[in-house]
Amino acid sequence: MPKTDPSHIEVDGIQIDLRSRALAAFLAWLLPGLGHFYQRRYAKGGLYMVCILTTYFVGFAIGGAHVVYASWIPGDKRWHYACQLGVGVPALPALIQASRLNSATTQNANLQGSENEYRTDPDFEPWWGGLMSPPRRPVREQSADEVSAWYARHGAGYEMGTWYTMIAGLLNILVIYDACSGPLSIPISGRKKDPDQDPSDETTVATKEAS
Amino acid sequence: MLSISPTYLLYYVPLLVAISLVYGATRHEDMNLVLKHAGYTAYWITSFMGVIFLILLVIGYLVS
Numbered sequence: 001m002p003k004t005d006p007s008h009i010e011v012d013g014i015q016i017d018l019r020s021r022a023l024a025a026f027l028a029w030l031l032p033g034l035g036h037f038y039q040r041r042y043a044k045g046g047l048y049m050v051c052i053l054t055t056y057f058v059g060f061a062i063g064g065a066h067v068v069y070a071s072w073i074p075g076d077k078r079w080h081y082a083c084q085l086g087v088g089v090p091a092l093p094a095l096i097q098a099s100r101l102n103s104a105t106t107q108n109a110n111l112q113g114s115e116n117e118y119r120t121d122p123d124f125e126p127w128w129g130g131l132m133s134p135p136r137r138p139v140r141e142q143s144a145d146e147v148s149a150w151y152a153r154h155g156a157g158y159e160m161g162t163w164y165t166m167i168a169g170l171l172n173i174l175v176i177y178d179a180c181s182g183p184l185s186i187p188i189s190g191r192k193k194d195p196d197q198d199p200s201d202e203t204t205v206a207t208k209e210a211s
Numbered sequence: 212m213l214s215i216s217p218t219y220l221l222y223y224v225p226l227l228v229a230i231s232l233v234y235g236a237t238r239h240e241d242m243n244l245v246l247k248h249a250g251y252t253a254y255w256i257t258s259f260m261g262v263i264f265l266i267l268l269v270i271g272y273l274v275s
Contacts, residue, residue, distance in 0.1 A: 011240040012239055012240045012241040013241070016240060041240075043242055044240070044242075044245075047236055047245070051228075051232050052233065054229065055226065058225060160222050164226065168229075171233045174233060174234070174237045175237065177237070178236070182240075183237055183239055183240055186238055
């Protein structure tokens, strides 16, 4: 029985060469659309790049460039960054900034678990004007700190910017799958029935879907 | 009727366009089919949110 090549597929009557699927998936994560350019699927690559990067940077702008940062301390567990990281390189500077801030932050073991456990050196200056830098420690949920200042300055834009950047990262996960395995199949239940088709011929349809 | 400014709804438009196009593109390779699927997705999302809005509106009317 001849083996079929999983990197060559046909969708909508179009032959697709997925090339190295792992590399395509990595490139798709690195920059939205890049994996598709590598596979010579230029139209889709361009569409992904424009849609996802526009969503990401619009969100970044309306949030005042502070919506993307990496932090995991009491009072400031920024789980949103896990979604934002899906967009690849545009979210990576946050890791560098977090690493720098952590090296300038001291931990007080006596206050373990409290919001005052961490304290950033007052002389610390983040790179790039604070772009994607986490807020200075301590971050207190009930009193004024750097995060509350960002909220006050940007209002709903801060919240919406966070959502925009998160959605951009999550959309790119679909794109990574598309680069790795090709378009997702449409469930048979989601297709309109062809009125001319013989109802007893459903096995033929299922076989076509599977192929 | 709305507790927020209607201009806030403008945030919805670019998200709808981006999500619909990306979702459509992950289902098809032919760009005509991608656009068709995106249109259907946008219609579906808007209808779904419209229904939720109406339900909340009715609940708000009943409890006020």
